[in-house]
Amino acid sequence: RPVSAGFILIADRLDRFESFARPISSADRERVMSVWPGPVTWLFPKADDVPDWLSGEHATIALRLTAHPVCRALCASFGGAIVSTSANPRSAEPARRPAEVQRYFGSALCGVVEGELGNERRPSEIRDLASGKIVREG
Numbered sequence: 071r072p073v074s075a076g077f078i079l080i081a082d083r084l085d086r087f088e089s090f091a092r093p094i095s096s097a098d099r100e101r102v103m104s105v106w107p108g109p110v111t112w113l114f115p116k117a118d119d120v121p122d123w124l125s126g127e128h129a130t131i132a133l134r135l136t137a138h139p140v141c142r143a144l145c146a147s148f149g150g151a152i153v154s155t156s157a158n159p160r161s162a163e164p165a166r167r168p169a170e171v172q173r174y175f176g177s178a179l180c181g182v183v184e185g186e187l188g189n190e191r192r193p194s195e196i197r198d199l200a201s202g203k204i205v206r207e208g
Contacts, residue, residue: 071155071160072126072160073122073123073126074126074127075126076124076125076126076127076128076131076132077124077126077132077153077154077155078111078132078133078134078153078154078155079124079131079132079133079134079151079152079153079154080133080134080135080136080141080145080151080152080154081133081134081135081136081145081150081151081152082107082135082136082141082142082143082145082146083135083145083146084099084102084103084106084135086145086149086150086151087114087131087133087151089117090114090116090117090120090124090131090133090151091114091115091116091117091131091133092114092115092116092117094114094115094199098199101199101202102135102199103135106134106135107135107136107137107142108135108137109134109137109194109195109208110134110194110195110196110197110208111132111133111134111194111195111196111197112132112133112134112196112197112198112199113128113130113131113132113133113196113197113198113199113200113205114130114131114133114199115129115130115131115199115200116128116129116130116131117131124153130198130199130200132196133151134154134194140183140184141154144183156193157170157171157174158174159174162174164193168182168184192207192208193206193208194206194208195207195208196208
């Protein structure tokens, strides 16, 4: 993944993102929470100290309040957000099973957490919080 692209942060609770994003209005919070938890990534204005390796070349940070039970439990277990990305190399088909993830990444992985992968057939939707526009259809 190119460094310029940045990553997505996922968490089980909205407050896990406080140190990564600037504060948002209550109207924006309502809009975000109307589709969360779920497979929608929002582009929030990033906090000043977010490192470039995380946000890429963007003035925003990609955040998703996940509905996935294993990811939620992992975030809850240590009280933070985790870095996420697609389960496939760039332009390859998404991995649908743990064995496909292993085949794609092999020894570059430290491990694979047991549990069901997401059942979405399409990539997660990406929305820009400032404009409300859909950046990528889900």
